[in-house]
Every structure is written in C-alpha cells, then in structure tokens.
Amino acid sequence: MGTPPGVDTTVPHSARIWNYLLGGKDNYPVDREAGDRICEIFPGMVDITRHSRHMLTRVVRYLAGEAGIRQFLDIGTGLPTVDNTHEVAQRIAPDARIVYVDNDPLVLVHAQALLTSSAEGATAYIEADVRDPEAILAQAAATLDFSRPVALMLMGILGLVDDAEECRSIVRRLMARLPPGSHLAVYDGADTDPAYVQAIQRYNAGGRGVPYTPRSPEEIGRYFEGLTLLEPGVVSVSRWRPDPNPWGQGPEVSCVGAVARKP
Template sequence: MGPVAISQGINAKVPHPARVYDCWLGGKDNFAADRLAAAEAIEIFPKTVESAQSCRAFLSRVVPYLTEGAGIRQFLDIGSGLPSAQNVHEVAQGIAPESRVVYVDNDPIVMLHARALLASCPEGATGYIQADIRDPEGILAKAAETLDFSRPVAIMLLAMLHFVSDAQDPAGIIRTLMDAVPRGSYLATGHHTADIYPEMLEFARRMSELNPDFTATLRDKKQVTGLFAGLDLVTPGVVQISKWRPESEADALAAAALWGGVARKLRQ
C-alpha cells in the first residue's frame, strides 16, 4: 500500500481486524503486520481460514433470505470490512435491484476502497460511513441520508460484537439500533465464541495483545442468544453459523467459531 493510503491515518505497523480478515480471505489490501497476525492466528487455530470463509458463506445465505423470504430492501452492514466477493449490496441488488445498503467500518483503508462498495445498481443506492459501532446514534444519523427508517431495515452485525466489551454494553447498542427501525426489521449477527473450539481463547488473547484497541470478548451461546432479546428468532435459532440454513452438507460441516442467528422485530 502506497504512502497516500498511510498518510490518511492508516497505521501500517499495527494489525487491524479488517485487514487481517482480508488476509484470511486471500485479499491483497493488507500490510506485513496484518499478514504476520493472520499467520499467527492460523498457528493457534488452524481452522481460522475455514471459519472466516464460513462467515462470508453465512452472509451469502442470510442476505438472500432477507431479500427474497422477508422482502427486505434496506440493509445497514456494520463492520463491513474490505470489499470482497459477494458483498451485501451485490447479493441484495442481484435479487432486488432497488435495494439500498449502507456500510459502516472504522478502518480508514476501507474508506479508500469505498468506491468498490458504492458501485450500486441504478435502481438502488449504497452508502459508506466511517464510524465506530460504539456510537450507534452517530451511525443512525448518517445512515438516514441513504436509508428510510420508516421502512424495515436489516441490521447486519457479523463478526463484530466481540470487539464490544461487556462494559460497553453490546445489548444496549443493539437496542439503540433496533429501536430506530420499524416493526418488520431484522437483526443478523454472528459472534465469535470459544464454546465450539476452545483454541479460540488463546486466539482472542493473542489478537487482543497485538492490537489492544480491538480487545476481543468471546461469548457463549446463552450470551449470544441474549443479544436477540425482544426479537423473534428465525428458525433454526442461534446455531453455529455453518449450520444456519446450509445449502449443502459441505456448508453444514464447515468449521466456524461463531454462533449466529437472524431475528425479526415484531413490536414497534
């Protein structure tokens, strides 16, 4: 990455989760520090790449469900990461071209690649916000420039909430987001855990050590289920994300160190 990118507030010497994730998915928008962190993570948890791929596959199943099955035409994707294959707007607009999508991330390098995210179908719209999940009110204010909060919205929080500590109140953040959208809206989340693979405890400890600004809080299945409080969980409920409506046996058997689910807001 050239000096222009670094001059815009990017610290190339400290691994950033969005760029490390990009490494695991085979991307090229990362620095040496990110690649070293990605390799160390794989050494601790050898199924890391497969788990990252399962997270993308989960998204590729959730978005069609929301678009086709639930009729959703608006998406707020918080923690979008770097552009890769099958981004939310590509999947949603491939089904319903009028879909509107807002991406949110706090890594400046994602902003540099926002043009790829913003390549919307003419019938729809996409937007990008550089913001932190810990400021849900700010996200909502900016997102309202693209999304109509009088109509249902799907809020996507995939592989993101483990960066929110208990003291920072992830359930409160979700309430703020869901209170802003009407009945018929949805929440989709995938959350890292050590329930399925105990190696994730050391994985999280080491990744937090490499970048203390992104300390990880792993949560068990009961805690993740609690994040959907007040919402109606879609079948099959909170499960290992590879087992959420898999399209094949290979999907279902894929390694995934995350609990996930989708739920609908029934009350205003």
C-alpha cells in the same frame, strides 16, 4: 496505491487480518504476521472466516428474497471482497438500498469499490464507530427510510466491543429506531473451542490491535431479546440454513450467528 493517510501499517487491524485470512490482498505484513500467528495456534481460523462469509451471503439472500427486505444497514462491513451485501441483495432486488458503516481509514479508501449500485437502488458508506449508534442512524437516514423495514447487520463486529452490556445497549438503541418487520442479523466468535479462545487471547496479549472478545452462544443469543428468532436459532455459522450439498452438513466452527425479526 500508496499507504492511505491515517493507516498505521505497524499495527495489525482486524479488518485487514480478516481480509488476509479470506485470501484478499488489502493487508500489510503486520496483518499477515498476526493472521499467521493465530493460525499456528488455531488452524481452524480460516474455516471460521470462510464459513462466516458464506453465512452472510445466505442471510442477505434470505432477507432480500423470502423476507422482502429492501434496506440494509451493514455495520462493520470491513474491506470489500466477493459477494458484498449490496451485490447479493441487488442481484435479487435491484432497488435495494444499502448503507455500509466502518471506522477504518483503509476501508474508507476502498469504499469506492462498495459505492457501486444498480441504477434502481443505492449504496452509501458512512465512516463511524459502532459505539455511536445515534450518529450512525442520523447519517444513514440520508439513504434509508426508517418508516420501512431495515435489515441491521452486525457481522463479526460486536466482539470488538469488550463490554457485553455495551454490546446489548448498542443493539437495543439501533433496533429501537427501526420499524416492525425489520430484522437483526449477527454473527461473532464463540468461546466453544479452547484452541480458538487461546489463539484470540494470544492475539489480544500482543497489545498491538483492537482486542477481540469471543462470547458464549448464550451471550450472543441475548442480543435478540424482544425479537422473534428465526429457525434454526443461534447456531454455528456453518449450520445457519446451509445450502444443500452432497457431502452433508459442514463442520461446526467457533463462530455463531442468528437472524431475528422485530414484531
């Protein structure tokens, strides 16, 4: 496949860097170079990407299973990889309906891989920016029924919005449209490890990609104001309801997340 129109292969992109760190192939030399620079300063970056992905899987499994959610709005989905939201949800609930949202042209090109659904459910893709909640909600209404509970997933996307108050506004505007029983799931990079913060600062200083802002667990926790936070609260992604294993808990990583329910 050639380079899709609108994709600048001279500038690293967060979705493609993430794809590279996860071991994917949908990236370019500039993305691999940026990923390698981050890992040189902070080797734990690969752990963050993989533990984050595993948390997403556990969150969707919980929401589609125990919580009974049948609709998902996944904003900032990134490039397709294993166990995408619709795959996890529809394994549990074949009638689940999923809307993916991203604003990266390369993700749009690969959306065909996302636009596969069980016969009973539905999967759709919207090209839009997280900073425009109203446009997202208007388009998502073609697939989702906003009179029934929806799981809003903002996994690793709010760190790309540099203003903390704008982040909270985005969450409030999205959740305001969703009915009681809906859930919010978030994870994002945290400022809990100085080496991680330094690596991100170096990346941002390069001025070639969209800057990323790690935030404190307390700041990330404010996204859930007015909602009922589920146990274990705002924690390292590796500690959010981990699957049992004989080796005990995984290591804490500089990425925290949580899930909350709208009363």
